[in-house]
Amino acid sequence: MSVKQYLGTQPLNMITRYNSRVQVEKECVSFIGAPKKHPYDQTKLLLIVDAFTNDTLFYEFKLEDIMQVDEETGLATEEGESILMAKIWVRRGALALRYEPFEVDDPPKYLKDSELLHQTLSEMEQRP
Numbered sequence: 001m002s003v004k005q006y007l008g009t010q011p012l013n014m015i016t017r018y019n020s021r022v023q024v025e026k027e028c029v030s031f032i033g034a035p036k037k038h039p040y041d042q043t044k045l046l047l048i049v050d051a052f053t054n055d056t057l058f059y060e061f062k063l064e065d066i067m068q069v070d071e072e073t074g075l076a077t078e079e080g081e082s083i084l085m086a087k088i089w090v091r092r093g094a095l096a097l098r099y100e101p102f103e104v105d106d107p108p109k110y111l112k113d114s115e116l117l118h119q120t121l122s123e124m125e126q127r128p
Contacts, residue, residue, distance in 0.1 A: 028067050028089040031059060035069075035086050047088055056111065057100040065094035 024030075033047040038060065045066070047059045072085040090096065103114040111117055 024068050024089045028091055031061075031088045031090060032072060032085065033059070033088070034075075034083045035088065045088075047086075048083075057098060060097040060099065061088065061090055062094065062096075065091045065096070067091055 031047055031049075033049040036046040036048060036058075038044040038046055043064070044060055044062055047061065049057050049059065066088055068089040070087040070089070072087055074082055074085050076082040101111055101117060103109040103117045105114075109117065
């Protein structure tokens with residue numbers, strides 16, 4: 001599955017979770033970003049970090065590992081595109097994935113350093 005398919009998934013509008021038994025600051029770690037539905041696994045969510053920058057990356061978490069969700073102030077671009085932001089509290093010790101596009105080189109070139117990656121992602125965005 002391409003990066004564009006992951007980043008283009010639907011927003012996760014209905015995540016409401018609060019567990020009064022959990023002391024989130026002691027038992028969890030927080031991540032802030034834009035929650036999205038996983039493109040093919042209903043038991044997981046994606047959290048897009050820095051969605052409007054050239055350093056976009058995202059995390060994949062199991063829903064069962066999310067102990068609490070706090071709504072944050074949303075973001076908007078000059079073009080009027082807006083995105084819901086949330087603070088996700090994830091159980092310590094949970095396993096998650098971090099996805100970050102990069103160009104294979106020695107050393108690897110990440111989005112901010114790779115002209116090829118910028119060009120490829122720009123071309124993908126222009127396709128219908």
